[in-house]
Amino acid sequence: MDPRIREHASIVVDHSIDCEAGDEVVIDAHPEAEDLVVALVEAIADAGAHPLVIQERTGKRFRRAYLRNFDGEFEAPDHVKALYEAMDAYIAIKGSDNETQLADVDTGTQAAYERAYEPVKETRLQKTWNLTLFPAPANAQQAEMATEEYENFVWDAIVKDWDAVAEHQQPMADRLTEAEKVRIVSGETTDLTMSVAGNETLNDHGEANLPGGEVFTAPVVDSVEGEAYFDIPIYHQGREIGGAHLVFEDGEVVEHSAEKNEELLTDVLETDEGASYLGELGIGMNRDIDRFSRNILFDEKMGDTVHMAVGRAYPETVGEDNEQNESAVHVDMILDMSEDSYIELDGEVVQQNGTFWFEDGF
């Protein structure tokens, strides 16, 4: 077994979910991730805790068989809910033998299933959880990398000292929490202002997401003004939206275009009312993620980028006096800040061409 797999597992168990003796853990994984599951089970056993391995979110071939053959009203199954109610922690591993396994399942059926399944998901999200990835060949292919190249990419982004990452990111998280007005400028195509007054910025250092490596908050819903061009593609429902351009007035997207798959962007924005407002502003700070890999778990943490999500805001980022943007979608859009770009907080530049004020070369 590649020694990085056991390092990866040890980070998940000892850092991300902070597993303790007696904890009852569910590992949700495709067989392609078997080595990582074995390493996780070892680490969970070392901690005196108890694992159960399932394929629920990760069993996409089974999901396909179910969705294509079930002919009735979907229900949230009690047995899965009972399992999630009883567990202490949940680890989901992305990675499979075919990332387009649901390609021929009717999207309306998928949406109906997701809606019915919501109570099970809610139960799961109330527990300590971690989402990570095993670099299987199909995932390397999706990222357009060689398998070994992708393994290096993934483990470089994951296997690191996350306490040191937390420390490095904290100044930016603190400053964004204190700030009222944010301005993001990149080249001639992006100049956006928004308020984050009263909202909380969180420091993602590899707990719920592994890799972590971002700080993120929620814009005040009606405060966003200006335009943004997202030069990094958006990978949504197995398709790429390329070169998206959004214009905001009073927080709402009033104009949009895309160089590739514009109709998919239109669909996203028209999902519901909240889908044309921003729910998240994030700043990617994981510089080991140095390129787009068609996987939002990695893409949104890419170093020297910012991302904004249209749709649902994370409740933990929204101050009690502020409105939480609600939507069925949360679609992240990323822009490169490494050249000809800056972030201003209350009139002061805090990042220039990807370099923060507290770093050398600012």
Next chain:
Amino acid sequence: MDPRIREHASIVVDHSIDCEAGDEVVIDAHPEAEDLVVALVEAIADAGAHPLVIQERTGKRFRRAYLRNFDGEFEAPDHVKALYEAMDAYIAIKGSDNETQLADVDTGTQAAYERAYEPVKETRLQKTWNLTLFPAPANAQQAEMATEEYENFVWDAIVKDWDAVAEHQQPMADRLTEAEKVRIVSGETTDLTMSVAGNETLNDHGEANLPGGEVFTAPVVDSVEGEAYFDIPIYHQGREIGGAHLVFEDGEVVEHSAEKNEELLTDVLETDEGASYLGELGIGMNRDIDRFSRNILFDEKMGDTVHMAVGRAYPETVGEDNEQNESAVHVDMILDMSEDSYIELDGEVVQQNGTFWFEDGF
């Protein structure tokens, strides 16, 4: 997908567990059985029921990792118990990529784990359940067959009209239920008598076990007299006990020997008091199982055989006025009845050289 896989799945779902709309089903399977799991999920969805796929009993590589790294008192985990309490039916699929995955796990550790895990197992056994097998290459190898040869062997034994099987077996089940005294004679080496008075004979037609194909009851505990030579090997804990010979007095094994691995037979018989008494008498009636394959799910149903298990009796076979033999073990031993053999019930021959009184050629 081999069309027999979907036929197999349909038998499990529609016959064995008799799945109904709204049922919540757990499928416990190794990834080697993936095609059968997919077919089961299709059939479960067709029935309007809901599946969850897990690797609990079947995740032996994970079990190994857990048992070799856990250093404390084993506990029955509540999250698995909660899942089993909430489910309606449970399907376990034997079949893996290595049937000796626990070879380097201390047997004392395995036993301690099994003891602690007993409440979870009890919960599981209270639900409708089915145990079946997917013919993976490692299982073919264990049976010393080519993979395709083994697939034919397995599906010939499984894919059939189980209602017709039930009908064919019922006369023997009825007659054994009514009988008091059983005598089993084979060649010069086996002449055994026992009482089954007051005990119930069950007709196994593919419900809890697939393949099914036996009728079975419990001997009255202290009634077994005589000797038996088991010419078909016993496959126990990954090892073969060959040519076992047992001598009974007042139900107890008072002498024993084996041509191969006699010490393992001794260990079995010395497990506890009940281990040297019979807990089961079964008559194998599935003639598509025409050879030993180192898998008791198949071996005990082999046509033209009888088997006796030392150890625990199945409670459902024991009449209310009779004692149920208790033991931590239940080890089946099989003898070939196809030549120079007969079964007598209350002095009347009911099977001669494998042929029953109700069959042609008797």
